[in-house]
């Protein structure tokens with residue numbers, strides 16, 4: 001009889017409980033409403049850290065300058081609720097890579113993940129461009145965030161050493177101005193195994209112009225390979241007297257083994 005009573009109670013409870021459960025489910029769903037993603041975006045590189053804002057400076061408009069978009073996307077429903085992240089770039093001229101699909105990079109915590117993407121700038125008009133990033137979640141809600149950058153073409157000279165070779169005990173090199181302005185007269189130096197062994201005067205070079213030069217007498221030094229080999233370094237613009245688009249490409253290093 002007691003057991004029968006329990007069974008009846010149990011049956012009654014299973015008939016009553018579903019209604020209660022449905023209500024509980026509705027309530028719990030109501031407390032985890034879908035929320036839209038929020039974003040924080042960053043652009044890199046900033047080629048002029050001293051000037052506020054992001055500057056993208058292309059040393060040569062015939063080459064692609066890559067700009068990377070890094071976005072922190074947060075969604076209270078979890079980072080995996082985010083379905084897509086895209087960026088639209090607008091400015092003085094059409095950016096062919098726009099819109100850019102950003103790819104998932106890594107999760108920061110349960111609600112935030114990092115997305116990354118990139119686009120290239122080349123012979124585009126100079127000026128201010130806008131990158132508008134949109135993240136859309138599985139429920140169709142979206143959030144946006146935008147960043148601006150200034151695009152410019154470098155208008156300075158840029159000296160590079162493109163080749164180094166020897167004829168007997170004389171060392172020759174080729175120097176080219178790959179920049180977008182004439183380079184005034186400059187000095188190049190030769191180091192052999194790290195020691196300063198030559199200084200050479202280079203005439204003014206126009207944009208795109210090359211010159212073959214060589215190191216002559218310097219403190220009675222004439223190059224002779226010291227076994228097993230020599231590290232030869234030729235650097236343009238000794239003492240950095242010329243402002244250039246790129247100051248990090250001025251040296252060319254070669255390791256020669258003695259024959």
Ligand SMILES: [Ca+2]
Pocket residue numbers: 034035036037075076077081137138139141
């Ligand atoms: Ca969401």
Ligand SMILES: [Ca+2]
Pocket residue numbers: 046047048049050051052053054055
């Ligand atoms: Ca800057």
Ligand SMILES: [Ca+2]
Pocket residue numbers: 158159160244245246247248249250
């Ligand atoms: Ca340079």
Ligand SMILES: [Ca+2]
Pocket residue numbers: 237240241242243244247
């Ligand atoms: Ca320089």
